[in-house]
Amino acid sequence: MDFTHHLIRWYDEHKRDLPWRRTHDPYLIWISEIILQQTRIDQGLPYYERFVALFPDVETLATAEEREVLKAWQGLGYYSRACNLHKAAVEVVNRYGGVFPSLLEDIRSLPGIGAYTAAAIGSIAFHLPVPVIDGNVLRFLARYFGVETPVDVAVGKKRIADYATASIDLSDPGTFNQAVMEFGAMVCTPLNPACGTCIFRDQCRALSTGSVLRLPVKSKTVTQRIRHFNYLVITTKGEKSVIMKRREQGDIWKGLYDFPLIESSGPLDIKKLQKEPEWLQLPFSGREVMIGSPRLYRHVLTHQVIMARFFRVSVKSFGELPEKFLVVKRPDQLPVPRLVEKYITRWTNEPDF
């Protein structure tokens, strides 16, 4: 097919030199694909380098502690990726004797690996003839073939998948898949696509109808909710340790650590905070003292905006803390959300702020 060959030629000439493109080791391909889920290469690359240096093979990853894996993931977001990566490594060792599976269904069955990642690993590491469908592919093919069906519903995805299946280079499916994605990332970009110099400018359906920026069509809208996190940064007078707590399942930042937290529907000041019943559940044995005025951080996420206030509290002693709380001397050594990391950094540099 003409389209296929032009695309592959373009890829050979213009592809970026990336570490996971210099190997066929399924383990390394796998790590890169998980890191790059919903994540730009610029953002993921340093994490890939560190992660692979820390956990060079599936055996090392499988025997590591989940907390270590989360620490390596800190700041990358979507932390369930790290937990699933760890779980899957254990599974590869126990169920496949440490050899990464090469059947598409086996790859797909590992935690954290869905349709896209299975196809990516399968085609790149094992030459399986399956097309990848990711954001780049949806955008590029929707524009090139002029697909008006919303791509965020099954019918639209199917149409794109059919075009991809018809176009894939069976002699080297992995290279074809990477070429489509690279083209979507470098040329057929969301905002400023390089249509003027695009090698497909004479055949692109969207360009000929002036609908490049309108495609791909998406039908869903994201709603945001606003949450107020009132953090209690509790220390004993003169002590350097602080109370922290592991975040539980069913909410953001699962598995990461932050401070005792009172969530409220609106902003909370110190007086209101002290009336909160949760406040009393922390069994201080001395009289607690608020230090300074609370620091406010605004953290914008895809589905929610978090207004975080950090209240510094000094107590005589911690007393008998429930087990779920942790007394920590070096909060920077635990995996924490970016928001909390920023606070801790500032706090460490200027203890009095």
Add this chain to the structure above:
DNA sequence: AATACGTGGCA
């Protein structure tokens, strides 16, 4: 099918 899950870059 619809929703939740992070963060940073860009205009």
Add this chain to the structure above:
DNA sequence: TTGCCAAGTAT
């Protein structure tokens, strides 16, 4: 400052 979005998966 605000809104949009990026190599998706699990539930």
